[in-house]
Amino acid sequence: MTIDPIHQFQIQNFVPLFSIGRHQIYFTNSALFMLIIVLLVSALLIGATAPRAMVPGRLQSVAEMSYEFVANMLRSSAGTEGMRFFPFVFSLFMFVLVANMIGLIPYSFTVTSQLIITASLALLVFVIVVGYGFWRNGLHFLNLFVPKGVPIYILPAIVVIEILSFLSRPISHSVRLFANMLAGHITLQVFAGFIIMLAGFGILGWFGAALPLILVIMLTALEFLVAFLQAYVFAILTCIYLNDAIHPGH
Amino acid sequence: MDPTAAKYIGAGIACIGMGGAGAGVGIIFGSYLAAALRNPSAAQGQFGNLIFGFAVTEALGIFSLLIALLLLFGL
Numbered sequence: 303m304t305i306d307p308i309h310q311f312q313i314q315n316f317v318p319l320f321s322i323g324r325h326q327i328y329f330t331n332s333a334l335f336m337l338i339i340v341l342l343v344s345a346l347l348i349g350a351t352a353p354r355a356m357v358p359g360r361l362q363s364v365a366e367m368s369y370e371f372v373a374n375m376l377r378s379s380a381g382t383e384g385m386r387f388f389p390f391v392f393s394l395f396m397f398v399l400v401a402n403m404i405g406l407i408p409y410s411f412t413v414t415s416q417l418i419i420t421a422s423l424a425l426l427v428f429v430i431v432v433g434y435g436f437w438r439n440g441l442h443f444l445n446l447f448v449p450k451g452v453p454i455y456i457l458p459a460i461v462v463i464e465i466l467s468f469l470s471r472p473i474s475h476s477v478r479l480f481a482n483m484l485a486g487h488i489t490l491q492v493f494a495g496f497i498i499m500l501a502g503f504g505i506l507g508w509f510g511a512a513l514p515l516i517l518v519i520m521l522t523a524l525e526f527l528v529a530f531l532q533a534y535v536f537a538i539l540t541c542i543y544l545n546d547a548i549h550p551g552h
Numbered sequence: 553m554d555p556t557a558a559k560y561i562g563a564g565i566a567c568i569g570m571g572g573a574g575a576g577v578g579i580i581f582g583s584y585l586a587a588a589l590r591n592p593s594a595a596q597g598q599f600g601n602l603i604f605g606f607a608v609t610e611a612l613g614i615f616s617l618l619i620a621l622l623l624l625f626g627l
Contacts, residue, residue: 308625375600478611481618488621535607538600 307491311415311484332419335411339404343396368396375538380545387544390430394423395537402483402529406522414532415483417476424476427540435547446550475539482532486525493518559623566620573613580605 315328350361358366372392376384398414405412413419435443447464448457493514500511584602588595 378600474611477615477618478607481611481614485614485617485621531603531607534603538604 307488307495310487310491311412313416331411332413332416335401335404335413336419339397339400339413342404343393343400347396368392372537375534376541376544379538379541380548383548384541384544387430391537391540391544394427394540395533398423398479398536399530399533402533403526405483405487406525406529412483412487414479415487417480420476420480421472423536424472427475427543428472431543431547434544435550438548439550443547443550446546450551471543475536475543479532479536482528486528490518490521490525493521563620563623566616566623569616569619570613573609573616576609576612577606580609 314331316331316334317329319327319329321327346361347365350365353359353362355362369392372395373385373388376388376391380387401413404410405415435446439445447461447468449460449464452460496514497511497518500507500514503510580602584595584598587598
């Protein structure tokens with residue numbers, strides 16, 4: 303019996319939409335799940351805050367808590383001026399969080415386990431940081447690469463390192479989320495495969511299969527933690543990068 | 553050497569990098585716990601930093617796991 307842990311990440315083409323040049327564009331399972339995520343987040347936030355009760359109910363509390371959570375995160379890392387980016391950071395956080403959570407439902411599709419999706423999000427952040435940094439600070443934005451209080455003879459090396467680390471940000475930003483999701487789902491799949499393999503050995507195997515079953519349950523709990531954590535990390539890194547665009551001096 | 557064998561050996565070697573990430577994550581949580589026990593009232597305020605440091609360190613281990621997975625399934 304062979305396990306194919308990569309199969310779950312396959313893109314399936316559902317409906318052909320249109321073609322660009324000779325390339326056919328399809329409505330894929332990835333697009334379907336992104337649509338579901340956006341609808342779910344919108345329904346949650348619009349529906350929950352519609353009553354505008356003084357004493358919030360459960361759903362309204364969820365909406366208010368997530369709002370407060372992201373607002374505090376952004377305010378503490380990018381200052382009050384960073385709050386103009388609140389809608390952007392909040393949508394990013396909710397999208398990634400719900401995408402990660404939906405991906406943990408069996409037989410569903412994890413949008414954030416596709417590198418192209420996370421890379422698009424990370425590049426969007428990168429472009430906004432560079433664009434806003436230059437628009438707001440002009441050439442002073444380049445101060446970001448010249449830390450203060452560094453001896454002049456090692457400054458050239460520091461500047462090169464700073465530029466390289468700035469340019470590698472979108473890579474690490476996107477690969478972190480993508481690889482975490484990919485590795486987590488593959489681990490779950492491999493351990494679930496152990497259950498099937500052991501159960502194939504008859505009665506004795508059934509008892510043996512209980513061990514990986516417990517492990518899979520614990521791993522699923524861990525994956526829920528990771529799903530939240532990676533959404534949080536994605537959002538807080540966005541806040542930190544935005545802070546660089548707003549206050550480029552070190 | 554048989555290319556398939558080399559691939560599997562490479563995947564195994566790539567996973568060594570995860571040991572470093574393991575040590576790093578251990579240092580982060582150990583230091584946090586040590587500091588939190590000294591001054592429990594300040595511990596809550598540093599939780600965000602803890603998670604941030606954990607995620608940044610853990611990502612490096614994930615990168616080497618990614619290389620191993622690419623060797624096994626991708627290439």
